[in-house]
Amino acid sequence: MAEDTSRKRKVRGRKIRGDREQKKRRRARKELARKASRNGNHDEAGTAATSESTGDEGGGHLESPETVAPEPFVETDAVESLRERITGWLAADQPVHLIGPTGCGKTALALSAAAARGRPVVHINGDEAVDTATLVGTYAGGERYEERDEFVSGVSKKTQIVRDRWVDNPLSAAVREGATLVYNEFSRSDPAAHNVLLSVFEEGVLERPGKRGRDRTIDVHPEFRAILTSNDAEYAGVHRQQDALLDRVVGVHVGHYDAETEREIVRTHVDVADTRDDAEPSDSGDPNNDERGALDPEAIGTVVETTRTLREELPFVVGTRAAITAANGIAVFGTQAGAESAQQQTDGGQVSLDDELLADVFTDVLGPKLAGTEIDDVSTLRERITDTL
Template identity: 65%
Template sequence: MAEDSSRKRKVRGRKIRSDRSGKASRKAKKELARKASSTGKRNGDSGDSPLEDPREVVPEPFVETDAVRSLRGRITGWLEADQPVHLIGPTGCGKTALALSAAAERGRPVVWLNGDESVDTAALVGDHAGGERYKEDDRFVGGVSKQTEIVRERWVDNPLSVAVREGATLVYNEFSRSDPAAHNVLLSVFEEGVLERPGKRGEDRTIDVHPEFRAIVTSNDVEYAGVHRQQDALLDRFVGVRVDYYDAETEREIVRAHVDLPDEVVETVVETTRTLRDDLEVVVGTRAAITAARGLSVFDDRETEDGTTLDDDLLTTVFTDVLAPKVAGERDGDGDEGDARARDVEELRTSIADAIS
């Protein structure tokens, strides 16, 4: 960065927008409702459903620039062509928000699913959720009472079954973090238009896929920890859309939408983020820029004779705090673990300071 512009950058009005608390509250309520509906359905609570109104799933705030609209248009186009879409890209680049926005564009109900190691076939399609016990009292013959206890298994559908039956848009976040074996049921969904429900007996063991059912899945790049390589037979059914970090103007708009800072400070944050993205070995996503901007809105509150200033030392400290979890403890067998973590963070700070200066 230029020396004359890096030492003292004027900062004015470094407060998060007055309506940010309201937006955060609405976002928290939507997230809580999403988790509650999914959990309730899995646990057999017939009062809840994983189906969500498409108008309620778009993240707040959601920035639309030409770059965002163009990418979303590719996704919705493939969905219109009846192709499941696999969004692939680095962490923190906005894949999830883009997937939810594209799903909402269809105007169909949305089913949300978050992948992890615990997701298996039953978590996708459903399972028996205990039994229902009741007694029949037969008094057909006078003076004789015959009671029969009947146990009937109760089946509960999980997100995939609900989505294919109702013609919803399935948004499967962190798809590649789930065990590939759990996804075998998707082969018949995409190829034959039928969902098989292992463990379900009788004529309703299968569900015919609704013609309006669509799927969007998101995955981090294969080099990320905890990512599983999915079977080629399934990946061959998807179209893959690469989602990378947006252009500088879009990243500035995203940061502005989350934090109320002067334009020159937002520009500095984004410029620093993009510089560190090129110079560091760790992933520096747009999410890191938002977090750093939030930090600056709080920490850069030092009154001086010429007003409040943002300097390189503060910028270095904030970005070190934001990125430190990515490096702490990465080295093994190098002396005391605490000392190794301290060295990792110190080396990170030095690299950030060098990149900023």
């Protein structure tokens, strides 16, 4: 009885207020860093954000390690072990290919490993529209110059010169400046677009098709590294890449984390209740959180346990991202249920958690995954979730 009362009481306190303020400060710092990067500031390694030596443009692709480092980021033993494998292979000058199911945290892991190197980072996303020019660069219009010759007194001669303007794209910027390339959803791009990577990984030279003259190639900076991420081969929209390229990378398989890590990941993405008896009311005044409560560790554990059980029972991937989304939904809908019973609706209110609420929330979260599965409709999905609970 005492535990039930503690779980359903008003969840406010100094810890909630502190967590929210820390999140705001982190977001503000990252936004400032992004603005500085867009304005062409120099990165930590001392490389300029534009390629002045060649007149090419492309420095806007470079980001500082502090900007791309994921926040919040959980660092349990399991996560640290995976990241050490990635950074170890990078130190051995090997491109790393992270492979695993959707929602298991591949992108966050890749960005964290890239940030740990302390080098500038170039982050791109793959899709069907990506081709060689998208990666390397292309000519984008022309630049017109006018020269005046007044060598002979009283005679003025004008000459107009039109020069094609080349614009570097992410891969060119990364190899030139020694950045860490994070190529997310790598296998969603057409394999033909990745032919340029063969010479980069093998000979240390980037060929820029379409570029004319002596600048057609770029020598790869010795600090350049690449981290690729892909879903498993059976996912829709995934292309099998050429064996010649896969033979030049090492594959690190990323699965779903252990229960402890998943609980910690969910905890960092939701407001956590201060369950101490001396907790003080929060008066943060944040209008965006008026209808969101906080979850105590027991509720977070229930969400994660439900996610892990459904992962085994349902015919599609139920990732950690689904647990985060469900927890945030419960923080809203559970607060509303608690407020109705208490005749009030306030910031950080009561969170009421039961099987019916869990079934409703997980049905909404997992409903979009039904297409092409053995589950006919949403009502059948809810029945399966209810049976599992």
